[in-house]
Amino acid sequence: MNFNINNACNWRCIYCQVPDLTLGAAPLLDFSLLEKELRRFLSDVLQGDFFDRFQVEPQYRSIKDIAISGNGEPTSAKDFDKAVDLIGSIATEMGVLPNSGFVLISNGSLMHQLKVQSGLRSLHRYGGEVWFKFDSATDAGRNFINNTAQTMASALRNLKISAAICQTKIQTCLVDYSGQGLTDVEKNAYLQFLKRIKNDSVAVGKIMLYTIARPSMQPESAKMKPLSPEVMRDFAGEIRSLGFEVRVDC
Secondary structure (H helix, E strand, C coil), X not given: CECCCCCEECCCCCCCCCCCCEECCCXXXXXHHHHXXXXXXXXXXXXXXXXXXXXXXXXXXXXXXXXXXXXXXXXXXXXXXXXXXXXXXHHHHCCCCCCCEEXXXXXXXXXXXXXXXXXXXXXXXXXXXXXXXXXXXXXXXXXXXXXXXXXXXXXXXXXXXXXXXXXXXXXXXXXXXXXXXXXHHHHHHHHHHHHHHHHCCCCCCEEEEECXXXXXXXXXXXXXXXXXXXXXXXXXXXXXXXXXXXXXXX
16 A cells, blocks of 8 residues: 655655655545545455456465555555554455455654554554564664664664554665675674663564665665675574574565
């Protein structure tokens, strides 16, 4: 579900694949259109010939999840909480939930807002989960990779808020910028951060690591390449040693 059809976001991650990305928030949501399009799409998948038209292999003919995301930060939508509840209600009525997943993919920067917390409570009621973006555990790294002034202290506060309301997983994108790979500074800071949330009993148990698969549409694109599978697997091993479950996509 793309809430940010205006290509606006409050961050500008250097690996972002959205063209013409602008600084801003999601536009006002048209709830009548949202309901119409969601019902039409789910009907096409459940009762129509969607899988045949797109020649989907038999083993993949199911709805894995409904993901709220977009060409920007979806929680910036003014009526974010109402949208989550509407999507959950329709998907439940049509028999998609609770058999499929319900996911919010977010940079986590707005979790302190009451309307976002209300949306997280709705997500939790429908059995959903948050994929909380966390690419760097240093202020300098976050400023460079995500082009955000949000501090580590603020990120930790928001992660705690998210995890206290709804099941939350950390999602981390790792890239090789200018041949630097995964630096010791960034790696050690990330591991120390995970130790801290473990010691603080923050209810986060799963880390999702991935690297770029398609070219970025940002000015830094030419200087980036995917992190090697060996580095990704080694880093995942160090994270697992701290007691976290890790999924690696590379």
